[in-house]
Amino acid sequence: MTLIEFADFSFKYLGADSLALRKVNLKIEEGEYVVVTGPSGCGKTTLCRAINGLVPQFHRGYIAGNVIVDGKNTRENNVADLAPIAGLVFQQPENQLVTLNVEREIAFGPENLGVEPNEVRRRVEELIDMLDLEHLREKHPHEMSGGEQQRVAIAATLALKPKVLVADEPTSNLDPQSAETILDLIADLNNRDMTVVLVEHRLDLVSKDASRIVLIDKGSIVADGAPRDVLTMDLCQEIGVGIPKATQLYKRLQERGFELGKVPLTGAELATLVQEVTKG
Amino acid sequence: MILLEDVYFAYDGLYTALQGVSLQIDDGERIAIMGSNGAGKTTLVKHLNGLLRPDRGRVILDGVDTKHYSVAELAIQIGLVMQNPDHQLFLDSVEKEIIFSLENLGSSKEEAKERCEQTLNSLGLEGLSERSPFTLSGGERKRVALASVLATEPRVLSLDEPTIGQDARQKEKLAKMLRGLNEKGKAVIVVTHDIEFVIENFPRTVAMANGRIVADGPTNSVLSNNDVLSRCSLTRPQLTETARSLHSIFPEVPERLTLMDDLEKVVVKVLGGG
Secondary structure, three states: OEEEEEEEEEEEEOOOOOOOEEEEEEEEEOOOEEEEEOOOOOOHHHHHHHHOOHHHHOOOEEEEEEEEEOOEEOOOOOHHHHOOOEEEEOOOHHHOOOOOOHHHHHHHHHHHOOOOHHHHHHHHHHHHHHOOOHHHOOOOHHHOOHHHHHHHHHHHHHOOOOOEEEEEOOOOOOOHHHHHHHHHHHHHHHHOOOEEEEEOOOHHHHOOOOOEEEEEEOOEEEEEEOHHHHOOOHHHHHHOOOOOHHHHHHHHHHHOOOOOOOOOOOHHHHHHHHHHHHHO | OEEEEEEEEEEOOOEEEEEEEEEEEOOOOEEEEEEOOOOOHHHHHHHHOOOOOOOEEEEEEOOEEHHHOOHHHHHHHEEEEOOOHHHOOOOOOHHHHHHHHHHHOOOOHHHHHHHHHHHHHHOOOHHHOOOOHHHOOHHHHHHHHHHHHHOOOOOEEEEEOOOOOOOHHHHHHHHHHHHHHHHOOOEEEEEOOOHHHHHHHOOEEEEEEOOEEEEEEEHHHHOOOHHHHHHOOOOOOHHHHHHHHHHHHOOOOOOOOOOHHHHHHHHHHHOOOO
16 A cells, blocks of 8 residues: 655745755555665755655745645645654654653653553553663663664654654664664564655665665655665766665676676675676 | 873763873874764864863873863864754854854955855855755755864864765765865864775774773774774674675685775686686
8 A cells, every 4th residue: 555655746945946855756655665865965854854744834835746645645734643654763863852761752752642541551561672672761861872862762753653664864873883773673663564764875784674765866756666776776876875885896896797696785695696606 | 283191071070971091193194083872982072172171181282281272272273073063053154154163263354255165165065155054954064064164274173973964975075075184284083983984084093982992093903803893883894794705605805804996806806707
């Protein structure tokens, strides 16, 4: 089932002189893991905001076309109605955390939406268990590491039972090990059928988990397909998108006339392909 | 030359952020500071320009203890670009933002205008001079914050996480610009989690964990050390990971840290070419 649909959607922020998004057409099905990438300033964040209605309900401007999320037109529904459908996670978790401990943080969203106290408690326990937060239960967000804070921010977002998790560069402030655990968590959520839209520059970290990569340049979608197809397009280099080193090495070998068959996304995949070719 | 001598610092006298850090930064060096969230990296660079002052120990600039200098005096020599541009930007146009910092440090109007233009060009921001920083993307705002410091031409430039939100092309441009400054004799210090950026551009790496320096030396050796990587919450560079995977099947491929060109040559050989 189609969960998110952009139909000829364009948007320009008040005071800006060019469109942030231009004639975007995009359909995201339930259960997909879509990575959105593209040069700095290309419209990735605007796309995220358009999914939960922050654009155009909070960030105002010129608008054309429509975004339909779970059957709701974002022009006609306010953010409070859309937030429970599309849960947003941002780059700076500390900007998103509002309470004094993990339990309250997770309970905050559903309580505000008037969910029954028993149901709120049930969700809090479920998320503490699922996201492995037991050891943080009593901790103040400021006593946590960046990675722990982001885990809690994700839990708080999931407490609203969203149909899609929209994460805008959720790991770019984290050290590499914490980034890896957060991305593993997101991949795991997707394996449990959560639809994921993730904005990310570092395609080496996410290409192996994504079902699809959407490439944006100057507000328009310029490529949309399976990671192995998109990452080998010359377009990536032309617009300045960094592809995984293993894929880069594969392309270099191809240019020298070595065919490895499949496109690798990781070093391990590349090694296996080289092994198969040399055996053959 | 900057010397940190056994520097201790605790926020509110409670949360110890630096525990006996000693570091020498020579003129014209390119140094990367890496480590886990909360390791003390940002606290360390804030000591360079006096935004923070050591509880114990000394920060010495060209032989003089920096406690004798104000932040304003230090800022002329040591520029700091903060991690979050929103903590740095406050005026309603990109141009004003940059001219403000220049005039503050004593440039004339004409001089400021000219240097502003040059700096914006060098960072690919030329079309945005009239825009309000707050209508720009996160990556663009970061470059504006960088421009406002860069325009003043400090002799030491420290940057806290400059690559966040930057695409590959912007990173390349940033690297080129930093190398250019470095060739003019300026020291460049970055705090970053971006290991690829470090390997490609910084000959020396300082690795931190829990307020201490756990390794300081040539980037190649610091970032090949598995113990350092794990203590500092770093992951192996992608190319090292690829080299290791290849090594496990083809022992002739070295498993150590490597560059793309070198790895390509070795793999071509394995494939029976070259």
